[in-house]
Amino acid sequence: QQQVKQSPQSLIVQKGGISIINCAYENTAFDYFPWYQQFPGKGPALLIAIRPDVSEKKEGRFTISFNKSAKQFSLHIMDSQPGDSATYFCAVLSSNTGKLIFGQGTTLQVKP
Amino acid sequence: ETGVTQTPRHLVMGMTNKKSLKCEQHLGHNAMYWYKQSAKKPLELMFVYSLEERVENNSVPSRFSPECPNSSHLFLHLHTLQPEDSALYLCASSQWTSADEQYFGPGTRLTVT
Numbered sequence: 001q002q003q004v005k006q007s008p009q010s011l012i013v014q015k016g017g018i019s020i021i022n023c024a025y026e027n028t029a030f031d032y033f034p035w036y037q038q039f040p041g042k043g044p045a046l047l048i049a050i051r052p053d054v055s056e057k058k059e060g061r062f063t064i065s066f067n068k069s070a071k072q073f074s075l076h077i078m079d080s081q082p083g084d085s086a087t088y089f090c091a092v093l094s095s096n097t098g099k100l101i102f103g104q105g106t107t108l109q110v111k112p
Numbered sequence: 113e114t115g116v117t118q119t120p121r122h123l124v125m126g127m128t129n130k131k132s133l134k135c136e137q138h139l140g141h142n143a144m145y146w147y148k149q150s151a152k153k154p155l156e157l158m159f160v161y162s163l164e165e166r167v168e169n170n171s172v173p174s175r176f177s178p179e180c181p182n183s184s185h186l187f188l189h190l191h192t193l194q195p196e197d198s199a200l201y202l203c204a205s206s207q208w209t210s211a212d213e214q215y216f217g218p219g220t221r222l223t224v225t
Contacts, residue, residue, distance in 0.1 A: 004154070009152075032212045034212065036216075041218065042218050042219075043116070043202050043204070043216030043217050043218050043219050044155070044202070044216045045215075045216065046213065046214070046215075049212065089154075089155065093212050095212075098143075098160070098208070099157055099160070099168065100155075100157065100212075100214060101154070101157075102154040102155040103154055104152065104153065104154050105154070
């Protein structure tokens with residue numbers, strides 16, 4: 001069963017625009033919500049993460065918004081740049097199991 | 113070398129071959145993971161090792177056999193694979209007490225012919 005649903009599958013944004021990627025999860029046992037960024041030929045790299053005790057976390061141009069009651073969280077990339085073109089994965093983790101469960105990924109293309 | 117390294121980066125093998133994938137982490141972590149990444153699908157956790165003991169085997173077929181001789185090295189032994197096993201195989205490591213911060217290697221692109 002798919003515990004994490006990510007959308008959209010692909011996204012094209014103009015340089016300087018805002019990129020928004022959404023994730024929804026099904027189980028309330030998760031307590032860590034990371035976003036990973038993957039460039040072609042590279043493994044995923046942790047970009048930003050949030051825990052459920054806060055509703056928003058910002059690091060530079062990247063912001064996670066978290067809605068615990070709706071079981072949803074999203075990644076916002078402000079002032080998107082061509083160098084942000086990559087595949088983005090959301091994930092959820094339960095500290096009890098230590099297992100990361102990933103979404104299907106979103107391929108972002110930022111046009112110059 | 114820094115971070116997590118994987119060799120080979122690319123591998124083509126026939127269905128009757130036996131090959132091994134290697135992962136090495138230089139981060140002082142004590143947990144290591146194998147993931148499978150297929151096109152249009154989420155990353156799938158295959159195996160987890162903590163302190164060199166296997167703690168997770170996610171219903172992976174026996175044609176995949178992991179080995180963790182020490183906390184820095186992880187292998188994935190492959191035999192009699194199927195074409196649907198073609199994928200990117202990713203290794204990751206973390207401190208077992210903070211499994212949230214997993215660091216990934218670049219992966220091995222495996223093609224089964």
